[in-house]
Amino acid sequence: MLEIKNLHVEVNGREILRGIDLVVKPGETHAIMGPNGSGKSTLSHVLAGREGYTITQGEILFNGKSLLELAPEERAGEGVFLAFQYPIEIPGVNNVYMLKAALNGIRAYRGEKELSAADFLKLVKSRVKSVGMTDALLNRPVNAGFSGGEKKRNEVFQMSVLEPKLAILDETDSGLDIDALKTVAEGVNALRDAERSFVVITHYQRLLDYIVPDVVHVLARGRIVKTGSKALALELEARGYDWLLEEAAA
Amino acid sequence: MASNAQDVAELVDRHYAAGFVTDIESDTVPPGLDEDVIRLISAKKEEPAWMLEWRLKAFARWQSMREPTWAHVHYPPIDFQALSYYAAPKSAKDRPKSLDEVDPKLLETYKKLGIPLEEQMMLAGVAVDAVFDSVSVHTTFRDKLAEAGVIFCSFSEAVREYPELVRKYLGTVVPVSDNYYAALNSAVFSDGSFVYIPKNTRCPMELSTYFRINAMNTGQFERTLVVADSGSYVSYLEGCTAPMRDENQLHAAVVELVALDDAEIKYSTVQNWYPGDAEGRGGIYNFVTKRGDCRGAHSKISWTQVETGSAITWKYPSCILKGEGSVGEFYSVALTNNLQQADTGTKMIHLGRNTRSTIVSKGISAGRSQNAYRGLVRIAAGADGARNYTQCDSLLLGSACGAHTFPYIECKNPSAQVEHEASTSRISEDQLFYLRSRGIKQEDAVNMIVNGFCKEVFKELPMEFAVEAQKLLGISLEGAVG
Numbered sequence: 001m002l003e004i005k006n007l008h009v010e011v012n013g014r015e016i017l018r019g020i021d022l023v024v025k026p027g028e029t030h031a032i033m034g035p036n037g038s039g040k041s042t043l044s045h046v047l048a049g050r051e052g053y054t055i056t057q058g059e060i061l062f063n064g065k066s067l068l069e070l071a072p073e074e075r076a077g078e079g080v081f082l083a084f085q086y087p088i089e090i091p092g093v094n095n096v097y098m099l100k101a102a103l104n105g106i107r108a109y110r111g112e113k114e115l116s117a118a119d120f121l122k123l124v125k126s127r128v129k130s131v132g133m134t135d136a137l138l139n140r141p142v143n144a145g146f147s148g149g150e151k152k153r154n155e156v157f158q159m160s161v162l163e164p165k166l167a168i169l170d171e172t173d174s175g176l177d178i179d180a181l182k183t184v185a186e187g188v189n190a191l192r193d194a195e196r197s198f199v200v201i202t203h204y205q206r207l208l209d210y211i212v213p214d215v216v217h218v219l220a221r222g223r224i225v226k227t228g229s230k231a232l233a234l235e236l237e238a239r240g241y242d243w244l245l246e247e248a249a250a
Numbered sequence: 251m252a253s254n255a256q257d258v259a260e261l262v263d264r265h266y267a268a269g270f271v272t273d274i275e276s277d278t279v280p281p282g283l284d285e286d287v288i289r290l291i292s293a294k295k296e297e298p299a300w301m302l303e304w305r306l307k308a309f310a311r312w313q314s315m316r317e318p319t320w321a322h323v324h325y326p327p328i329d330f331q332a333l334s335y336y337a338a339p340k341s342a343k344d345r346p347k348s349l350d351e352v353d354p355k356l357l358e359t360y361k362k363l364g365i366p367l368e369e370q371m372m373l374a375g376v377a378v379d380a381v382f383d384s385v386s387v388h389t390t391f392r393d394k395l396a397e398a399g400v401i402f403c404s405f406s407e408a409v410r411e412y413p414e415l416v417r418k419y420l421g422t423v424v425p426v427s428d429n430y431y432a433a434l435n436s437a438v439f440s441d442g443s444f445v446y447i448p449k450n451t452r453c454p455m456e457l458s459t460y461f462r463i464n465a466m467n468t469g470q471f472e473r474t475l476v477v478a479d480s481g482s483y484v485s486y487l488e489g490c491t492a493p494m495r496d497e498n499q500l501h502a503a504v505v506e507l508v509a510l511d512d513a514e515i516k517y518s519t520v521q522n523w524y525p526g527d528a529e530g531r532g533g534i535y536n537f538v539t540k541r542g543d544c545r546g547a548h549s550k551i552s553w554t555q556v557e558t559g560s561a562i563t564w565k566y567p568s569c570i571l572k573g574e575g576s577v578g579e580f581y582s583v584a585l586t587n588n589l590q591q592a593d594t595g596t597k598m599i600h601l602g603r604n605t606r607s608t609i610v611s612k613g614i615s616a617g618r619s620q621n622a623y624r625g626l627v628r629i630a631a632g633a634d635g636a637r638n639y640t641q642c643d644s645l646l647l648g649s650a651c652g653a654h655t656f657p658y659i660e661c662k663n664p665s666a667q668v669e670h671e672a673s674t675s676r677i678s679e680d681q682l683f684y685l686r687s688r689g690i691k692q693e694d695a696v697n698m699i700v701n702g703f704c705k706e707v708f709k710e711l712p713m714e715f716a717v718e719a720q721k722l723l724g725i726s727l728e729g730a731v732g
Binding site for chain 2: 043048049050051052072073075076077081082084086087092098099101102103105106109137141147160207244
């Protein structure tokens with residue numbers, strides 16, 4: 001599904017990612033952990049196609065296609081979804097209206113017919129409950145005046161409507177209390193199936209208690225320094241990151 | 251030039267000898283402006299003597315005035331003697347014969363706006379012999395209004411048919427000497443609309459100049475007068491979302507609104523004059539004076555405008571809040587792209603007690619355009635308990651454009667409350683990336699953000715107009731980003 005090969009990325013001339021290799025197969029959930037400043041968010045932004053990053057080496061293949069040559073909206077069309085760490089407010093733009101434009105944008109990209117208003121509404125209604133969205137949130141301007149938890153829930157809700165092939169969750173747990181975390185995790189778990197893959201970026205092990213990964217990677221100083229199972233996350237929680245950094249430096 | 255002036259003089263004399271015009275030889279008055287030209291215009295329109303006198307007085311005032319230079323706009327000097335001040339509607343032989351002869355870019359825009367073919371032909375000025383549906387629409391429409399006692403007709407017709415009403419109100423809101431362009435308009439205005447809503451009458455439909463399109467060929471100097479008598483209500487829509495073809499570069503319209511006790515006037519404008527090409531060549535100069543007088547107690551005047559066209563816009567729809575407890579509102583979206591310049595805003599003059607005003611202005615600048623908001627809130631000494639709320643937001647697209655805000659507040663009454671909020675923001679890369687990552691194309695994402703920014707104003711527009719206005723913004727912004 002996703003294949004990252006020797007990816008090097010610079011921002012303003014500074015190398016942030018220094019040779020990332022990663023393979024995610026259909027249906028797999030990979031966790032990427034790491035200390036602050038290790039390049040986790042850069043990786044998620046580069047996957048979704050944000051401007052301002054220079055790819056100096058390497059490639060990203062998504063179902064065999066080179067992702068780096070596609071605009072963000074085309075990547076969405078291919079089935080990539082990024083749940084933002086800090087979802088931005090867009091005043092005056094109705095949440096559901098935006099989502100309908102997004103879904104129909106993706107459908108148009110795939111050569112599918114636009115969804116009618118009635119069918120779209122049905123789809124939205126069926127997804128609302130799973131992530132604890134309320135009608136009030138649905139019809140407010142995108143993220144405007146949402147609490148931290150509401151914003152994250154909205155991200156997972158959008159994901160459930162857009163049904164991506166690969167979802168990247170960028171620190172979805174940050175700023176959530178334990179109840180909100182559980183709700184969001186349940187929303188994500190409901191979407192897990194044999195085809196859909198997830199890349200879960202997180203600083204803390206806590207989220208992985210609820211979204212249990214198949215593989216855990218540790219990203220440090222722009223490289224994946226260790227790969228293991230769920231047990232690795234628990235070890236990190238107990239010992240911190242320093243020992244890994246030392247190991248990597250040695 | 252001398253012989254031209256002579257011709258004019260002859261024509262005028264002849265008309266006066268006859269008392270009225272039966273056959274008009276020349277469709278266009280030669281360039282230049284003097285008393286004779288004004289006499290000629292008045293004669294062609296078969297106006298009574300008082301109207302001509304009024305025009306001549308205005309002309310005398312205009313000659314003693316100077317073109318204003320305070321606005322934040324730049325353009326080469328206008329040679330007022332090089333302009334022609336009267337042109338009869340073009341005869342069929344000068345107009346395009348079919349849509350094939352019309353600028354394809356214009357047609358493209360019509361298509362995007364979803365304008366029916368027949369209307370496209372009207373807008374593009376195609377000469378057609380067939381009678382349009384809209385003519386019959388027009389007739390039923392007038393019958394219905396007449397039943398309610400509403401007068402809605404061309405200004406020329408009003409001068410002839412309802413002289414008492416016109417004389418009573420004309421120039422009482424925008425005096426002849428108000429400003430340079432208003433004085434010029436008063437001297438040479440070609441035509442426009444007149445509306446009178448009788449006491450305690452709710453106008454049975456939205457009044458729209460749209461219905462006049464086929465007869466319009468607007469003319470450079472339009473004059474509009476709307477009078478809402480006590481306890482009446484009217485909603486008036488002006489303009490058209492489709493870009494209009496027009497060879498006149500200078501437009502100086504005057505709009506006067508009068509609201510008597512408990513009356514309400516809602517005046518909505520969508521202005522989409524030709525803005526010129528990407529280098530700013532050939533666009534319309536739109537120098538308009540619009541003012542509403544809340545003359546009666548608890549009267550209300552509400553201006554809503556969406557301005558996307560014209561090379562230069564100079565326009566300040568204002569409210570004079572005389573009546574106790576009267577209310578003034580101004581909701582505006584002004585969008586400039588390429589080399590367009592806009593200096594627009596409002597004046598709220600609080601004279602009466604407990605008067606209230608609301609100003610919501612949204613300026614959007616793209617390309618290399620300059621967009622200025624200029625607003626005055628004046629609270630007179632006698633305006634006890636007056637309140638104003640102003641919100642003034644600017645959105646910048648790209649880095650070569652400019653947004654400017656010139657708010658003036660004059661408060662002479664200590665019991666008044668005046669609030670002003672202002673913001674300037676750049677269309678954010680984060681917002682764009684967010685929407686695009688969801689699968690929305692860049693251009694659609696920009697439209698979505700801009701329309702969201704304007705929402706507070708759009709919701710004041712009549713439903714149909716609001717939908718068209720949204721499409722219009724999208725079209726006006728094409729190519730502005732990316």
